[in-house]
Amino acid sequence: xxxxxxxxxxxxxxPAAGVHLQGDPSLHSARLVAQAPPPLPVRPPDAPVGAQExxxxxxxxxxxxxxRGLKTDWPTASVVMAYIGWSASxxxxxxxxxxxxxxxxxxxxxxxxxxxxxxxxxxxxxxxxAGIVTGIAGQNAAKAERDELxxxxxxxxxxxxxxxxxxxxxxxxxxxxxRLFTVASF
Numbered sequence: 204x205x206x207x208x209x210x211x212x213x214x215x216x217x218p219a220a221g222v223h224l225q226g227d228p229s230l231h232s233a234r235l236v237a238q239a240p241p242p243l244p245v246r247p248p249d250a251p252v253g254a255q256e257x258x259x260x261x262x263x264x265x266x267x268x269x270x271r272g273l274k275t276d277w278p279t280a281s282v283v284m285a286y287i288g289w290s291a292s293x294x295x296x297x298x299x300x301x302x303x304x305x306x307x308x309x310x311x312x313x314x315x316x317x318x319x320x321x322x323x324x325x326x327x328x329x330x331x332x333a334g335i336v337t338g339i340a341g342q343n344a345a346k347a348e349r350d351e352l353x354x355x356x357x358x359x360x361x362x363x364x365x366x367x368x369x370x371x372x373x374x375x376x377x378x379x380x381x382r383l384f385t386v387a388s389f
Contacts, residue, residue: 259363266356273352275345281338288331295324 277285298320305313 256363256366259359259366263356263359263363266352266359270349270352270356273345273349275342275349277338278341281334281341284334285331285338286334288327288329288334291327292324292331294320294327298322298324 298317300317301313302317302321305311305315305317
């Protein structure tokens with residue numbers, strides 16, 4: 204009996220890994236402290252994680268769909284204007300030639316045809332320039348929209364990745380303070 208008392212007294216004064224001795228050493232009691240594991244982060248109650256992930260994935264899919272449908276080429280009307288304009292622009296040279304020949308030879312009809320062809324050719328040059336300007340402007344606007352959509356998609360993908368990387372939510376209804384269990388009291 205005395206041996207058991209001495210062993211219990213010796214054990215109560217030895218610190219052990221994982222066992223915390225707490226209390227006044229003058230009481231000569233051994234206490235085992237059971238501690239709850241540290242609390243895990245708890246998600247805000249506004250929306251469950253699955254719903255947030257699903258919404259982010261829907262937003263990313265929507266952006267991808269918009270990107271697939273976005274044309275960054277020149278608008279068709281601008282391409283047509285540029286082709287017609289630059290194809291018909293040599294008419295201005297023919298009109299200039301007829302204007303010069305009609306003026307030198309003294310043929311007023313030839314001069315009139317030269318003036319008409321020169322005006323048509325200059326209008327074609329203006330149409331070609333307008334096609335190029337509107338084509339570049341349309342392409343730049345589409346590229347700017349595409350870049351904004353890509354930045355938004357990257358932001359949403361990073362947010363989704365961060366959401367998936369967080370530990371799952373834990374609902375702890377017990378208190379996280381340490382509990383004391385008396386093992387032996389002398």
